[in-house]
Amino acid sequence: MSLFRQLMLAVALSTLLSFMGSAVVSLLSSRHYLEQQLILKNEDNASALALLITQQSKDPVTIELYVAALFDNGHYELILVRDPKGKAIVERQSPPDTGDAPAWFTRLLPIKPTPGHAQISDGWKQYGTIELRSQSKFAYGELWQGATSMAGWLLLAGAISGWIAAMILRRLREPLGRVVDQARAICERRFSTIEEPKVPELKQLAFAMNTMVGRLKTMFEEEAARLEAVRREVNYDLVSGFANRMFFFSQFSNLLNKSDESAHHGSLLLLRIVDLAAINKRLGRVDTDKFLKILANSIETSIESHAGRYARDKRLIGRLNGTDIAVALPGYEDAEVLANEMLQSITSNLSHLSDGATVVRISFIDYLQGQEAGPLMGQLDRALAEIEASGEEKPRRAAAGGEQRTTSAQWAQQLGMAIENGWLRLVGLPVVGFGNKKLLHQECPLRMRFVEEGEWQTAGKFLPMATRLQMTADLDIAAVRLAANQLAADPNSPDLAVNLSGESLQSEPFRKKMRELMQGNAAHCNRLWLEVSESSAFANLDAFRAFRKDLMGFKCHIGIEHFGREFSRIGVLHDLGLHYLKVDGSFINDIDTQSGNQAFLEGLCQIAHNIGLLVIAEGVKRPEELAMLPKLGFDGATGPAIPRE
Amino acid sequence: MLSFSLANAVGFDANKLLKTITQRYGAPSEQKFRDWQKLSADMEKIDDQDQQIKKVNDFWNRRLQFMEDKEAWGESDYWATPMESLGHGKGDCEDFAIAKYFTLLSAGMDVSQLRLIYVKAKMGGAASNITQAHMVLAYYSDPEAEPQILDNLLGDIRPASRRQDLTPVFSFNSQGIWGGVSASGSAGSTSTKRLSRWEELLARAHTEGFE
Numbered sequence: 138m139s140l141f142r143q144l145m146l147a148v149a150l151s152t153l154l155s156f157m158g159s160a161v162v163s164l165l166s167s168r169h170y171l172e173q174q175l176i177l178k179n180e181d182n183a184s185a186l187a188l189l190i191t192q193q194s195k196d197p198v199t200i201e202l203y204v205a206a207l208f209d210n211g212h213y214e215l216i217l218v219r220d221p222k223g224k225a226i227v228e229r230q231s232p233p234d235t236g237d238a239p240a241w242f243t244r245l246l247p248i249k250p251t252p253g254h255a256q257i258s259d260g261w262k263q264y265g266t267i268e269l270r271s272q273s274k275f276a277y278g279e280l281w282q283g284a285t286s287m288a289g290w291l292l293l294a295g296a297i298s299g300w301i302a303a304m305i306l307r308r309l310r311e312p313l314g315r316v317v318d319q320a321r322a323i324c325e326r327r328f329s330t331i332e333e334p335k336v337p338e339l340k341q342l343a344f345a346m347n348t349m350v351g352r353l354k355t356m357f358e359e360e361a362a363r364l365e366a367v368r369r370e371v372n373y374d375l376v377s378g379f380a381n382r383m384f385f386f387s388q389f390s391n392l393l394n395k396s397d398e399s400a401h402h403g404s405l406l407l408l409r410i411v412d413l414a415a416i417n418k419r420l421g422r423v424d425t426d427k428f429l430k431i432l433a434n435s436i437e438t439s440i441e442s443h444a445g446r447y448a449r450d451k452r453l454i455g456r457l458n459g460t461d462i463a464v465a466l467p468g469y470e471d472a473e474v475l476a477n478e479m480l481q482s483i484t485s486n487l488s489h490l491s492d493g494a495t496v497v498r499i500s501f502i503d504y505l506q507g508q509e510a511g512p513l514m515g516q517l518d519r520a521l522a523e524i525e526a527s528g529e530e531k532p533r534r535a536a537a538g539g540e541q542r543t544t545s546a547q548w549a550q551q552l553g554m555a556i557e558n559g560w561l562r563l564v565g566l567p568v569v570g571f572g573n574k575k576l577l578h579q580e581c582p583l584r585m586r587f588v589e590e591g592e593w594q595t596a597g598k599f600l601p602m603a604t605r606l607q608m609t610a611d612l613d614i615a616a617v618r619l620a621a622n623q624l625a626a627d628p629n630s631p632d633l634a635v636n637l638s639g640e641s642l643q644s645e646p647f648r649k650k651m652r653e654l655m656q657g658n659a660a661h662c663n664r665l666w667l668e669v670s671e672s673s674a675f676a677n678l679d680a681f682r683a684f685r686k687d688l689m690g691f692k693c694h695i696g697i698e699h700f701g702r703e704f705s706r707i708g709v710l711h712d713l714g715l716h717y718l719k720v721d722g723s724f725i726n727d728i729d730t731q732s733g734n735q736a737f738l739e740g741l742c743q744i745a746h747n748i749g750l751l752v753i754a755e756g757v758k759r760p761e762e763l764a765m766l767p768k769l770g771f772d773g774a775t776g777p778a779i780p781r782e
Numbered sequence: 783m784l785s786f787s788l789a790n791a792v793g794f795d796a797n798k799l800l801k802t803i804t805q806r807y808g809a810p811s812e813q814k815f816r817d818w819q820k821l822s823a824d825m826e827k828i829d830d831q832d833q834q835i836k837k838v839n840d841f842w843n844r845r846l847q848f849m850e851d852k853e854a855w856g857e858s859d860y861w862a863t864p865m866e867s868l869g870h871g872k873g874d875c876e877d878f879a880i881a882k883y884f885t886l887l888s889a890g891m892d893v894s895q896l897r898l899i900y901v902k903a904k905m906g907g908a909a910s911n912i913t914q915a916h917m918v919l920a921y922y923s924d925p926e927a928e929p930q931i932l933d934n935l936l937g938d939i940r941p942a943s944r945r946q947d948l949t950p951v952f953s954f955n956s957q958g959i960w961g962g963v964s965a966s967g968s969a970g971s972t973s974t975k976r977l978s979r980w981e982e983l984l985a986r987a988h989t990e991g992f993e
Contacts, residue, residue, distance in 0.1 A: 180959075184954075184978075187952070187954075188952050191951075191952055191953070220925075221894065221922075222926075254957060255954065256953045256954050256955060256957070258897065258899070258952070258953040260942075261920065261928060261931075261950050262926065262927075262928065262929070263897065263926065
């Protein structure tokens, strides 16, 4: 029985008992009073009648008349006159009558007054004795009426006190409910704090739980910070803050390979610092570090102000060696403008340290997915050499990109047509589990064709443009609908995972459509996994939080993909109640040999497990990598090394 | 009649009565109580009821000094129990009649043979014009017989026909009441205030030790 039921029952019982008690006491005292009054009446009336008859002549007719006259006013049960030997002279008796009161009531509370006695004398002689008993039906009637009206009042009072008790309990229920919700959330590894209730006991409980949640949060954050440091040390250049050579190439190779996830083309820039050794010698180590930081900052600022949102979010910057810095901008097309701007910005920002000498040389190239990183770098290298040879400063294009461009208006038309005509489908890439469940779900990237019966195009081909044209929400809804339909149609279908873009989350119509979609598919949405990339989730954190809240009532799984770079902010994610993380392929690359990343990922898995998240590795390319993952604590994996069914 | 006499039989708890009287009237009253107890004991040896009433009449007429209630008790009309009268040694006509009534009842006389009677008394003889409210005890050798009158105004007991100075008005006894009074336990538990003067007296007598 729940706490509230028990409290309610206790209140009801105690109210009932106290009311019953007072009712019984009051009835008993009323009965006693009525009985006493009847005894007095019996005595008085017997005496009065005896006194009257004593004074009169004693013929039987007169006596009978007196007795009858008194008896016939109806208030008597018995009037009996006996002679001194006990023989009845006159007797008047009416059957016992309990009046309005029901029989059970008179049995329960009998009124039994003693009869009245008085002596009649005739001169000096004894004439007889009077015995007189009053009717008790009036007393019963009175008692019964009292009992019923009291029952009525007590019922009313009981109802009112019950209502008040219910109000008080309801007041208690809300804060208690919050505490219980918090406890439940903690069980689900969501560590949220609640407002402390006013009720002192609950306040203490809430305070204790809030404190515990706070400690856990701090603990996770400290652990996350420690791992973040490890990660940076392994993967980043400490002076510029850019990725190191190995990490950059690992990520860039992913860009070139992962046809479903990234833009199918983009720009690659290579910057070379001119004569760094001389600068180092001239400025000293400290100022050289400052020089490099200003340089790094100028590069970042130029990208921020020139590249589109998609390219900004997905950009890669790496310091390949002491002098070379590479910049990859997926989906970006205006490399020449950016390179010029970058050169100008760097030159002016570093003028005070460079004495007007040339600081950097920049070459750039458009790349396409499927190309190799090595040859691209080679072309850029040659272009830098050409600049140096020519003695110019102007950035140089390394080699022309191949493909013909499509304009924005054409794109918008093509995307619109594809969505309208349903030229969309999902493909299924298996995500295998290392535990009992062999197939966790299928990752379902969207495919689109631009003409009827045309070739199916990968997401990398249309997604950058859709992002720029703000059409991702429609695509995401279409993808989720396709997945939901498949789940509804086939109960044996594996779980399906659909990727949502950050731009969609910000769209209120999108979130409304998602809620409707989930409501329509509530029965099987427990087999639906929805994921948002790490960069999208953090760039649109409020929108993501609102989106998560929207889907709280549904059983679908929510996760973050391409996770890892923002690992230190895992603390921000923990109270969102997520279910899984997919760790970006750049961390998985060569994991079997990368001891630094192994330590990082092992720690990441531990923390994630602590807050109840599944951890899945992305972009697993080789069987050796796959074999390493369970040892680090991963729950599952996906990538080219996983055979498709 | 046998059933009546059983239901209305009056006995007493001698220790309780003694305790009551000595507590209230001190050590000297113990002798008075012993005398009364002896009277009761003697009476049981006498079969003749006429002898009995004479003994009782004489005992009380000698023991009690007549005095108005106002003087004796400080109240205008106070009905004293037998033990109060015995201890106090003073009383008016009711106190005489009541004391004789209880003594006779406790000696085993049936309640139907005794009645307390309000009478109108002509003071100084049948020819007198001065009348006074008075109370006497009437004894009926047989329920229908002419009663003998036990009175404090005269030393001897006379039949009613020889008491031309008294006119009976109303009579009563404890028949039908005593049982109720003694059954209701000590007088304190029921509210004596609501009982008649007679019933209140009966209740007090019951507390003193009459059963």
